[in-house]
Amino acid sequence: xxTQRNAPVALIAALFALGAAMPFVLKPxxxxxxxxxxxxxxxxxxxxxxxxxxxLLSFGHAMFFGMGxxxxxxxxxxxPGLSIWSAIGLALAMTTAVGFVTGGLLLRHKGSYFxxxxxAFNSLxxxxxxxxxxxxxxxxxxxxxxxxLALGFTTVSLAGIESFYAFTLVIVGAAIAxxxxxxxxxxxxxxxxxxxxxxxxxxxGYNTNISRLILFTFTGAxxxxxxxxxxxxxxxxxxxxxxxxxxxxxxxxxxxGGTGTFWGxxxxxxxYIILQNYLSDITDRWPLFMGLIFVFxxxxxxxxxxxxxxxxxxxxxxxxxxxxxxxxxxxxx
Amino acid sequence: MSDIPVFxxxxxxxxxxxxxxxxxxxxxxxxMNVLNFAHAAMYMLGAYFSYTMLQATDRFxxxxxxxxxxLFVIGALIERFLLRRVxxxxxxxxxxxxxxxxxxxxxxxxxxxxxxxxxxxIGGFLGDTVEIIGITYPVYRIFIxxxxxxVGTVMALILYKTRLGIILRAAVNDSEMVNALGFNVPLVFxxxxxxxxxxxxxxxxxxxxxxxxxxxxxxxxxxxxFVVIVVGGFGSLGGAVxxxxxxxxxxxxxxxxxxxxxxxxxxxxxxxxxxxxPSGLFGEKQ
Numbered sequence: 001x002x003t004q005r006n007a008p009v010a011l012i013a014a015l016f017a018l019g020a021a022m023p024f025v026l027k028p029x030x031x032x033x034x035x036x037x038x039x040x041x042x043x044x045x046x047x048x049x050x051x052x053x054x055x056l057l058s059f060g061h062a063m064f065f066g067m068g069x070x071x072x073x074x075x076x077x078x079x080p081g082l083s084i085w086s087a088i089g090l091a092l093a094m095t096t097a098v099g100f101v102t103g104g105l106l107l108r109h110k111g112s113y114f115x116x117x118x119x120a121f122n123s124l125x126x127x128x129x130x131x132x133x134x135x136x137x138x139x140x141x142x143x144x145x146x147x148x149l150a151l152g153f154t155t156v157s158l159a160g161i162e163s164f165y166a167f168t169l170v171i172v173g174a175a176i177a178x179x180x181x182x183x184x185x186x187x188x189x190x191x192x193x194x195x196x197x198x199x200x201x202x203x204x205g206y207n208t209n210i211s212r213l214i215l216f217t218f219t220g221a222x223x224x225x226x227x228x229x230x231x232x233x234x235x236x237x238x239x240x241x242x243x244x245x246x247x248x249x250x251x252x253x254x255x256x257g258g259t260g261t262f263w264g265x266x267x268x269x270x271x272y273i274i275l276q277n278y279l280s281d282i283t284d285r286w287p288l289f290m291g292l293i294f295v296f297x298x299x300x301x302x303x304x305x306x307x308x309x310x311x312x313x314x315x316x317x318x319x320x321x322x323x324x325x326x327x328x329x330x331x332x333x
Numbered sequence: 334m335s336d337i338p339v340f341x342x343x344x345x346x347x348x349x350x351x352x353x354x355x356x357x358x359x360x361x362x363x364x365m366n367v368l369n370f371a372h373a374a375m376y377m378l379g380a381y382f383s384y385t386m387l388q389a390t391d392r393f394x395x396x397x398x399x400x401x402x403x404l405f406v407i408g409a410l411i412e413r414f415l416l417r418r419v420x421x422x423x424x425x426x427x428x429x430x431x432x433x434x435x436x437x438x439x440x441x442x443x444x445x446x447x448x449x450x451x452x453x454x455i456g457g458f459l460g461d462t463v464e465i466i467g468i469t470y471p472v473y474r475i476f477i478x479x480x481x482x483x484v485g486t487v488m489a490l491i492l493y494k495t496r497l498g499i500i501l502r503a504a505v506n507d508s509e510m511v512n513a514l515g516f517n518v519p520l521v522f523x524x525x526x527x528x529x530x531x532x533x534x535x536x537x538x539x540x541x542x543x544x545x546x547x548x549x550x551x552x553x554x555x556x557x558x559f560v561v562i563v564v565g566g567f568g569s570l571g572g573a574v575x576x577x578x579x580x581x582x583x584x585x586x587x588x589x590x591x592x593x594x595x596x597x598x599x600x601x602x603x604x605x606x607x608x609x610x611p612s613g614l615f616g617e618k619q
Binding site for chain 1: 418424433440556560563593597604611
């Protein structure tokens with residue numbers, strides 16, 4: 001009999017095993033898609049730590065994603081012989097710094113004000129990325145080549161999709177697992193309780209402002225890691241990585257997947273990428289369908305796909321669940 | 334420098350447009366506590382409706398009257414059948430809904446009118462130029478400024494001098510009490526939201542000939558309008574006036590004085606206000 005506490009660990013292990021088996025099953029085209037799904041899953045998970053866990057609706061998450069993407073691209077171009085680890089490390093350092101500074105400014109407000117400010121900041125980053133042509137390549141973007149992976153005892157070429165997929169699975173998968181671990185720590189629980197009743201947390205002696213800043217910086221760094229893999233995956237980075245559209249993407253993924261569970265956003269990322277790949281073949285209007293699905297969910301299924309799955313599971317097991325979504329809680333404003 | 338008056342007038346015209354957009358936004362925000370992300374999308378709808386009407390009838394004044402009415406109806410329907418449903422879930426959900434609507438409206442606009450700019454030409458007196466303070470200047474830009482002044486004055490008069498204004502302001506403070514006194518508060522809120530939509534449509538009709546009509550126009554004005562709200566103070570009509578003026582002139586002179594930095598100037602102003610006075614120049618302390 002598995003205990004409640006071990007169940008998620010077993011699930012993570014099973015997902016890793018499933019992921020490891022995929023290169024033997026899938027064609028390169030689908031393996032490419034799966035790599036994209038994994039990196040966007042991390043992006044969505046980091047976003048949900050803000051939206052679902054902390055109740056902070058940010059419209060500026062792409063500034064971290066894009067900052068990570070650009071840091072990798074720019075450093076690989078300008079520093080010859082830079083290892084892939086250093087490039088990723090730089091992206092993490094950069095997004096942590098940006099998260100800390102912007103968080104200090106943005107978190108002065110909550111609720112609607114916070115949403116509005118994050119959108120404005122995202123636009124600022126986008127404007128800078130577009131205008132600062134000498135560094136970011138402006139409208140043309142930056143092309144990079146994936147460097148080899150140095151493991152100490154041997155060096156692996158990441159040029160092929162199989163090896164890059166394995167690298168992504170291990171590093172990004174570990175990052176997702178770490179995010180899950182984060183939600184189990186005292187810090188992660190503090191964030192949850194702050195969303196439920198911030199006043200009480202303050203009375204209990206928690207400095208909620210600092211907790212929120214730590215969370216914001218952490219999610220920024222995680223999104224930056226996802227962005228770093230975005231550049232490495234496509235071997236290209238343009239200002240679209242830092243655009244408000246990239247924020248919209250992660251919001252749609254997260255909400256459609258469901259903000260009430262940890263794994264909902266990963267499901268959302270998968271559904272989004274698959275729909276994007278197949279619907280865009282059929283119709284140019286696929287963003288319209290995504291928008292309609294989103295509004296439908298906001299109106300009728302605020303817990304997203306994971307709410308449907310949970311309700312179905314409860315129905316099968318004969319249990320009655322509330323399926324209450326996290327984001328349905330009012331952000332204290 | 335002889336350019337300065339011209340740039341000042343340019344700034345005034347853009348400030349006028351910004352005020353028309355942000356007045357509706359800040360009104361709905363101040364009254365209903367809903368930050369309407371779809372506001373700029375409705376402004377864009379107004380501009381496209383007007384484009385189509387001008388193609389068909391070539392009467393600018395007519396479209397200036399009809400398009401806001403269309404947007405009023407759309408706004409009322411959105412409030413009645415969509416926004417009211419999610420109200421119980423809280424502000425986060427209202428925000429998500431208006432955001433989703435903005436997304437859909439933008440996609441529909443691209444679908445119906447195409448993903449490219451459409452130039453709007455207006456003939457007659459408004460398309461002409463006029464001689465003022467020694468320079469030849471387009472009448473239309475002055476017209477925008479006059480419209481903004483008129484709308485601002487009428488709004489202030491209604492809010493602070495009429496019985497309706499008293500009900501509105503009371504409903505903000507204590508909607509249950511106003512409801513208990515026999516006023517239909519849900520209807521009042523529907524009216525406010527629809528009026529905001531109509532105002533955005535009005536601004537859209539006016540923006541078309543100035544900025545051309547294109548699918549990115551909603552996003553572009555939304556950011557500037559948000560900055561106006563942050564700088565002026567949330568929900569403050571007077572703040573919107575001052576902030577619109579500041580940002581309009583800043584954009585205009587920014588292009589003249591620091592062409593490379595001009596995109597960042599507006600954000601720098603916003604960041605400065607956030608650091609010095611987080612509630613905005615005229616905002617109340619939260």
